[in-house]
Amino acid sequence: MCSMKNILVSIVLINILQLETYLCAKNNSKIIMEDAKEKYRFLVTGGYRPKIDNLAKYVVSIREKKYKRFFGDDHYCAGSIISPKVILTAAHCVSTAQYDLLVVAGTPRRLVVTEKTQALKVDRIIIHAGYEPQTNRNDIALLLLLKNIYEDGVSAQSISLQTNILPPYTKCTVLGWGRIFTSGPMPDLILHADVYIMPTEFCIERTSRFYFGMMCAADEDDFEQNACHGDSGGPLICNGSVTAIVAFGYRCGTPVFYTNVTSYLDWIRENSFSKLRHVNFILLVILQIFLMKGV
Ligand SMILES: *[C@@H]1O[C@H](CO)[C@@H](O)[C@H](O)[C@H]1NC(C)=O
Numbered sequence: 001m002c003s004m005k006n007i008l009v010s011i012v013l014i015n016i017l018q019l020e021t022y023l024c025a026k027n028n029s030k031i032i033m034e035d036a037k038e039k040y041r042f043l044v045t046g047g048y049r050p051k052i053d054n055l056a057k058y059v060v061s062i063r064e065k066k067y068k069r070f071f072g073d074d075h076y077c078a079g080s081i082i083s084p085k086v087i088l089t090a091a092h093c094v095s096t097a098q099y100d101l102l103v104v105a106g107t108p109r110r111l112v113v114t115e116k117t118q119a120l121k122v123d124r125i126i127i128h129a130g131y132e133p134q135t136n137r138n139d140i141a142l143l144l145l146l147k148n149i150y151e152d153g154v155s156a157q158s159i160s161l162q163t164n165i166l167p168p169y170t171k172c173t174v175l176g177w178g179r180i181f182t183s184g185p186m187p188d189l190i191l192h193a194d195v196y197i198m199p200t201e202f203c204i205e206r207t208s209r210f211y212f213g214m215m216c217a218a219d220e221d222d223f224e225q226n227a228c229h230g231d232s233g234g235p236l237i238c239n240g241s242v243t244a245i246v247a248f249g250y251r252c253g254t255p256v257f258y259t260n261v262t263s264y265l266d267w268i269r270e271n272s273f274s275k276l277r278h279v280n281f282i283l284l285v286i287l288q289i290f291l292m293k294g295v
């Protein structure tokens, strides 16, 4: 009997410890990320707007739940719809936030509420366990929405994950509401930029931190075209599928580093539907009731 009680006490303590570690880590990562915000938030600079935009329907704007002065002024990252309930984004976009995010889908306009605008609350944030803010490793996360996005195929739609291995110099498109030049304004209407997947050697030469799961893209003839601050988390779309996530860069108008979606297919699939944390919390409550009764 006594040993049973000890086991239960240990389990409860471990759970509390995990909770504390989680809270502390959250606190620390906040400090790290406040600095990183300046360096690593990217959006489209040197971009263009196609006459008919077939890609904006896949992209969402990620915001804080309360805008400051007008709708959309709190946009700070983007994401892609990979199922009606799941948004794919960068870990650095959401590692400091919890439960106070708003996902806005259905409109290429950042600042205007149209009849197609869908604002959705986030139920859970799932950050890759190997995410390292200092090195940008595994900069990938999922947002599980409280309600499904209504997909009409025109204004909002899920995009498939890239499963093909694409060769270097494949032409792709990055799009978002990021700054139109370094420290410049963010646009109301989403912007596109066409960039090419660069060979790994090219990427390695341009950062001291290049790890598995990273890739980079640029237009060698026009470095001005790429993601810039505010584009983070958004998709690099190649051959109709989301191939990479805007992750980090050193300046707008230089090659941008992305998280390679194809490297994380298993992680994305495993985590898109998991509800494990709810189960853990229920277990913790049951254990505590059990323990109190036993004492
Ligand atoms: C978080 O950081 C602040 C200031 O750095 C500190 O006062 C606070 O106690 C910390 N909270 C936790 C849970 O560690």
Ligand SMILES: *[C@@H]1O[C@H](CO)[C@@H](O)[C@H](O)[C@H]1NC(C)=O
Binding pocket: 164, 165, 166, 239, 240
């Ligand atoms: C592009 O996508 C099509 C179908 O969506 C596929 O058949 C084709 O192999 C893909 N191309 C490359 C280079 O992966």
Ligand SMILES: *[C@@H]1O[C@H](CO)[C@@H](O)[C@H](O)[C@H]1NC(C)=O
Binding pocket: 165, 166, 197, 200, 214, 215, 216, 260, 261, 262, 263
């Ligand atoms: C992306 O990841 C896949 C799977 O790990 C890999 O085969 C592919 O070469 C990567 N793409 C780039 C551009 O590094």
